[in-house]
Amino acid sequence: MSDPSEFNDQMLSLGLARVSEAAAVATEGLIGRGDEEAVDQAAVDAMRGALNELDIRGTIVIGEGERDAAPMLFIGEEVGCGQGPEVDIAVDPLEGTTLTARDMPDALTVVAMGPRHSMLHAPDVYMDKLAIGPGFAQGIISLDMSPTERITTFAAAKGCKKTEVTVCILQRPRHEELIGEVRETGARIRLIADGDVAGVIHCADARRTGIDMYMGSGGAPEGVLAAAALKCIGGQIQGRLMFRTDKEKMRGRSAGITAFNKIYARDDMIRSEVIFAATGVTDGSLLNGVRRADGFLTTETLLMRSKTGYVRHMRCRRKT
Numbered sequence: 001m002s003d004p005s006e007f008n009d010q011m012l013s014l015g016l017a018r019v020s021e022a023a024a025v026a027t028e029g030l031i032g033r034g035d036e037e038a039v040d041q042a043a044v045d046a047m048r049g050a051l052n053e054l055d056i057r058g059t060i061v062i063g064e065g066e067r068d069a070a071p072m073l074f075i076g077e078e079v080g081c082g083q084g085p086e087v088d089i090a091v092d093p094l095e096g097t098t099l100t101a102r103d104m105p106d107a108l109t110v111v112a113m114g115p116r117h118s119m120l121h122a123p124d125v126y127m128d129k130l131a132i133g134p135g136f137a138q139g140i141i142s143l144d145m146s147p148t149e150r151i152t153t154f155a156a157a158k159g160c161k162k163t164e165v166t167v168c169i170l171q172r173p174r175h176e177e178l179i180g181e182v183r184e185t186g187a188r189i190r191l192i193a194d195g196d197v198a199g200v201i202h203c204a205d206a207r208r209t210g211i212d213m214y215m216g217s218g219g220a221p222e223g224v225l226a227a228a229a230l231k232c233i234g235g236q237i238q239g240r241l242m243f244r245t246d247k248e249k250m251r252g253r254s255a256g257i258t259a260f261n262k263i264y265a266r267d268d269m270i271r272s273e274v275i276f277a278a279t280g281v282t283d284g285s286l287l288n289g290v291r292r293a294d295g296f297l298t299t300e301t302l303l304m305r306s307k308t309g310y311v312r313h314m315r316c317r318r319k320t
Contacts, residue, residue, distance in 0.1 A: 032103030062090030106284030134234030232304035
């Protein structure tokens with residue numbers, strides 16, 4: 001890990017917010033037009049350009065594939081102006097490509113930054129995830145528990161009935177069995193079409209969102225980004241990488257993964273201080289989307305720093 005003293009999170013944070021804002025602004029003219037490839041490419045290009053303006057020596061450790069997937073922001077890509085601190089960067093230039101193309105809620109642009117070698121180098125595979133908000137004993141629930149055991153244990157810790165627990169789950173055919181077991185406990189389910197970074201973040205503010213827990217599998221990159229958010233605002237997340245083929249195992253070995261069944265806690269995925277920024281693309285429960293009116297573009301960004309617990313909602317208006 002690079003010297004954390006070189007990582008001035010306060011100085012770097014506003015620059016990181018501009019990175020997520022730039023990606024969101026680039027999508028505005030393509031929202032609702034049905035072209036997933038074009039809107040994703042617009043976000044990627046804008047995020048890369050904004051990252052290259054920062055005074056950093058950055059490496060993409062959580063991205064959208066390997067080098068041969070360019071022009072996506074690929075794992076191992078170097079960004080920044082080549083001066084300043086060495087940093088790890090995790091990106092999802094457009095979390096919710098389909099949501100954006102269809103003008104559906106909760107699409108975001110997301111980026112996180114920490115000192116070099118501070119983030120889990122998760123390969124582009126699936127990850128089984130489990131998350132809850134702050135205020136509970138560490139490790140109170142685990143991926144090694146069944147969904148029923150998780151809900152029963154969580155309800156006892158919260159001092160509520162199982163019927164008063166709400167679980168957020170990504171709506172996918174692979175989750176049918178999980179959804180069925182959760183329903184049998186009597187717990188409520190909030191199904192989401194996409195965007196599991198936002199789904200995990202919602203656990204950290206259950207009083208406002210009504211979501212107590214996140215369960216299910218999704219992209220490993222999104223798992224590390226969600227861990228970065230919870231590192232800033234509190235809460236627990238566990239992730240287990242899912243290797244379905246020999247090719248995926250080879251990808252894991254290339255990323256330095258040797259224990260294929262290991263459960264990674266939040267601080268295993270994010271091992272030092274981190275900055276997290278997300279900007280709304282379409283209106284959602286977390287942030288308002290980018291809007292054009294009266295000759296101006298307006299964005300809303302969530303900017304967080306783990307070192308101080310700093311959380312800022314930023315509304316920016318610029319001339320078009």
